[in-house]
Amino acid sequence: MKQIPSACPVRSDRPLSKAADIAYIRLGRENLESASEYYQDFGLDIVEKKEDRILFRGNSSDLPCWSLEKADRDFLIGLGIYLHSSEDFERLKTIPGAEFLQNGRINSIPCVTLFDPSGLPVDVMYVPEEKNKNPIDPTEELWNYPGESRRANLPRPCESRPSKINRLGHAVFLKQEFLKNASWYCDTFGMIPSDIQILPESKEPVIVFLRFDRGEILSDHHSIVIASGITDSLEHCAFELKDLDEVATGREWLLGKGYHSSWGIGRHLLGSQIFDYHRDPAGMLVEHYADGDKFDNSVPTGIHLINRKSLYQWGENMPKDFLDTKLSLQKLLELWKGIISGRRISIPILIELKKVAEISPRTWIKY
Template identity: 30%
Template sequence: MAIGSKISLQRLSYVIYEHPDVVKFLTFAEDFGFELAAKSENGEVFFRGYGPDPFLYVARPASGGAPKFHGAGFVARSAIDFQKACNFPGAQLVDVSHRPGGGKMVRITDPNGYVVEVVHGQEERFVPQEGISVVAGGRPQVNGAVQKTRKGVFNRMTSGPSKVHKLGHFGYTTDNYAKTCSWYSSNFNFKASDIVHKQGDPSTEFMSFFHVDLGAEYTDHHCLLVAAHHGSGSGTSIHHSSFEVEDLDTEMMGHSWLASKGYKPMWGIGRHVMGSQLFDYWYDTTGFIIEHYSDGDVVNEECPTIRSAGTPAAIWGPPLPTKWD
């Protein structure tokens, strides 16, 4: 698809999962920091954060009892871009009047069978001027070893879930790496922030971190991760979805809260290399991987795509789990 005909997206908005036990997931969702947005007559449950999106996670009862990831929703950058999505081969216009925020939605299927839902005209939520921190009164400045900027202000924290701001990114592992990367970057305004290739062989890429290219406007380092399977993996599957929280204290207190409820940690807390974000991965009640993150990089058109040889997954943190993909 030519550059002028690409569908321009404004941001990633939500992900869609099927759970064998949605009721059980409801409890986890609350402990993770989601807020209930709505329930529909067909059993769908919508969760929101405190960002502009009317919802950021859709949980559905699993058809036939098997858990499944359906895909993700993005906000079109303009009415013209939404119409481009409607004209995409095989696109289906879907009635979403029952969903929080309303608006219009068109559904496109990617090369691996997952859906890309493009929405337009939703009623967005009011966004607070500051993020919600567990630090009482909001996050104060930090006292360094020499400069003490937090004078007479105490760090007192509340116990509970990490309140989620927004959906930051999701990632696939695939044996269809090249075609998947090409499809997303050719048809939409996805641009790679970082590409990781094999040591000593720059032509063999195995991981791409894509952001939505908004020109001079800054956006998250990545909203989509595409990674080739390590070893003998086959097919394409969701690896994780990641949700932003305000700061490290909020992330740490959320980690403690989830641990106290008996949920299973996957990896964290640590700091990634690509994207720089502080990460904390968990398994939900179905077994899907879900992440809290904070302090991630942002990029714009002046930031070049960085190509690097195989790099460690974290600057610091626990060892990478033996089973990653």
């Protein structure tokens, strides 16, 4: 096997900060009303509704985690990140090009806006660890097992309602310059590569799952994922739910409302989440998940080959259109813009990635 290239994202010895969690995603939407209706059915609660912006939250915090903003097109506007160190926050304010907003962006908390190598605005906020956190319901669901009947004489009720979303869990970004962007998040926010996926032939790294470094405190296996792409865009966002029943409840509610499932229910391989994917009215993937892996900072980086099978342990076959491999005119235009602007884009890597993404792991199924 060819040696893995040294140009892989690595944890930084001296990051500029140690961020703690993903805070929010900002999306531009042409039709705010249809988007708002969808995300309420998806399980988010409205915090604030104005003519040009609607803010949503999960149950774990009163702070908004999802911002839909009136725009002339559907696109990603920005990302928000929390950190728990005021010293780190002050340090980030001194970075050349950083923009400080005393009144915050969407939650009235002062923020400093940085720009990742793709130009994406990243709002960073200092929030004390327990500020605005709501207690999570610790109630354990009773399950019957062979030889152990914990749910005796108690039928399990069937509820018809949207999912109860705990919080925004992670976001997956496609980037034309994979290594440059992935390294920026490691160097700027102290993120740790939990797992890296490489192409089977060239052995080039194309996806990295990044977690926040909170020392001995457990962090999600990934909060930000950077993947090689033809465009700089948001691939999907995922929201944490309590358990499998909650994932299934949300799925039934959305299907009953006439929305179509994109892929699920299944269990991922890297991160181990039970997942269910849907598409919002703009066509963007959004995920309900439960039971994801939690790591402290002692777990080393894993290296894995990438293919469709590496995305799940079990579940229905991944639909052909789940991974968007079509070369539209808009994608080719964005690719051309990136090349003429001087970005280091490897066409052979993108071609190999496209080929891998089009091969079904189940050989008896032909796309």
